Amino acid sequence: DGGITQSPKYLFRKEGQNVTLSCEQNLNHDAMYWYRQDPGQGLRLIYYSQIVNDFQKGDIAEGYSVSREKKESFPLTVTSAQKNPTAFYLCASSPMEGAGTQYFGPGTRLLVL
């Protein structure tokens, strides 16, 4: 059963807490991405990675961090420096960076307590 998975579906963050969102793909894609979606707005790029152990900042990277230790995995950490983290977070992958169709995961909704 190929695809891209995200967990958890819902995540609650307390004040000053770091939380990590999981993203895994078994599509053998080189490129992976993290987007943030807010109501009434288009998706905004947080970070992307073209290859293992390499990643680049997107438009709204402040307050977030990522790692790409394995081709299949691209976790996103929302740090305490992100003052407005409540949003729907989408992970995506594509065969090569910037080209072709992106395949999106089911998303993680992050809420602040």
Add this chain to the structure above:
Amino acid sequence: KNQVEQSPQSLIILEGKNCTLQCNYTVSPFSNLRWYKQDTGRGPVSLTIMTFSENTKSNGRYTATLDADTKQSSLHITASQLSDSASYICVVGSGGGADGLTFGKGTHLIIQP
């Protein structure tokens, strides 16, 4: 600044009717244009992707058109079904990689029985 404008913002039609969603863009250089369908609380799913040389592409009851001269695209849905209720997102690529994708805010379509 690259921009993608979608209209209408929301649309309600009766089941079985046709509808057309619009996407105007000011993205340069232009590489490709994609339409995605996003069900509420889920990740987007690709419907079509068109390059500069393509002016129409179909996927079942969905037909996308592209006029690169006027920088306009449309998504036509034929014989709508209740399952077509979703947000439809237009994305334009400028060939610059992952940070070269510009997302529209989407059109929210509701199909009424």
